[in-house]
Amino acid sequence: MDVALYLKAAVLGIVEGLTEFLPISSTGHLIIAGQLLGFTGEKAKVFEIFIQSGAMLAVIWEYRARFAGLLVGLRRDPAARRFAINLAVAFIPAALLGLAFAGLIKEHLFYAVPVAAAFIAGGFVILWVERYPRQVRVEKVDEMTWADALKVGLAQCVALIPGASRSGATIIGGMLFGLSRRAATEFSFFLAVPTLIAAGAYDLYKHRALLEAADLGVFTVGFVVSFVAAFLCVRWLLRYIAGHDFSLFAWYRIAFGAVVLLTAYTGLVSWSA
Numbered sequence: 001m002d003v004a005l006y007l008k009a010a011v012l013g014i015v016e017g018l019t020e021f022l023p024i025s026s027t028g029h030l031i032i033a034g035q036l037l038g039f040t041g042e043k044a045k046v047f048e049i050f051i052q053s054g055a056m057l058a059v060i061w062e063y064r065a066r067f068a069g070l071l072v073g074l075r076r077d078p079a080a081r082r083f084a085i086n087l088a089v090a091f092i093p094a095a096l097l098g099l100a101f102a103g104l105i106k107e108h109l110f111y112a113v114p115v116a117a118a119f120i121a122g123g124f125v126i127l128w129v130e131r132y133p134r135q136v137r138v139e140k141v142d143e144m145t146w147a148d149a150l151k152v153g154l155a156q157c158v159a160l161i162p163g164a165s166r167s168g169a170t171i172i173g174g175m176l177f178g179l180s181r182r183a184a185t186e187f188s189f190f191l192a193v194p195t196l197i198a199a200g201a202y203d204l205y206k207h208r209a210l211l212e213a214a215d216l217g218v219f220t221v222g223f224v225v226s227f228v229a230a231f232l233c234v235r236w237l238l239r240y241i242a243g244h245d246f247s248l249f250a251w252y253r254i255a256f257g258a259v260v261l262l263t264a265y266t267g268l269v270s271w272s273a
Helices: 003-019 026-037 042-050 052-062 064-073 078-109 112-131 146-160 166-176 181-206 215-240 247-266
Strands: none
Touching (some): 003 026, 003 215, 026 042, 026 112, 026 166, 042 181, 052 181, 078 181, 112 166, 112 247, 146 166, 146 181
C-alpha cells in the first residue's frame, strides 16, 4: 500500500469538504493543492470530481428529514413538488453547458494561474454584491418560484470556470436576485445534490477505462474524509451567516489568488502551464 498516496487522498478530501460549500471554489483549491502535492493527471481529475460526492452526501445527511419528506410528498404535497421542480429548473442550465464544454474547460482552465485569476475576480464580485443595495423578496427556500430557481441556475453556470466557485456563484447570485442570505445558502446546498451526483457519475463513466481495482482504496479515503469535513463545514456555515456577510471569503479569495499569481510570476513555485 502506498501510504503517501493515501495521505494525499486524505488531504484532498479535507480540502474538498472544507471548500465545497464556502464561496471560495473547491475545484480551484483542489487543482492548486493537487499540483503542490504532485497529484495530477487525468486520473487525479476524476478523483477530484468523484470526492465531491462525499461532500454532497453530507448535505443529504444534514437535511435528511427534508429530503425524506420530499420523496414521500412528491405525489401529494404541492410544496414538495414545487421544490423538486425548482431544483430541476436550476440544475438544467449548468448541466447542458457542462456537457457541451467540459472537455475544453478541463483542457484549458484546470491550471493554477487561470484558477488564481478567477479567485481574484470572484472576490471582487462578492465585495460588490455585499455593498450593493438589495431588496430581499424571498426569505425562505420554500418561497422561491421557478423563475427564482432559473436565475440561480444560470448563475451556477459561471462555476463551470474553475476558481469561480459553484457555491459562490449560486449564493451570491441568489442574493443579487432577491433571496435572503440563508435562503440563497440553503438552496445552494440543495442544488449541490443533483449537480454533484450528475458530475461525479458522468465523469466516472466517461473515464472508466482509466480506473482499476487498486484505485478503490484511494477513492474511498477521499470520499469519506470529504464527507466528514463537509458535514462540519455545513453546520459551521449556517451558524456563521446568521451574523456575518461573505466579505471575509472575498478578501481570502483575493489574497490567495494574488499569492498564486505572485509565485507563478517570480518562479517561486513551478505551476503547470
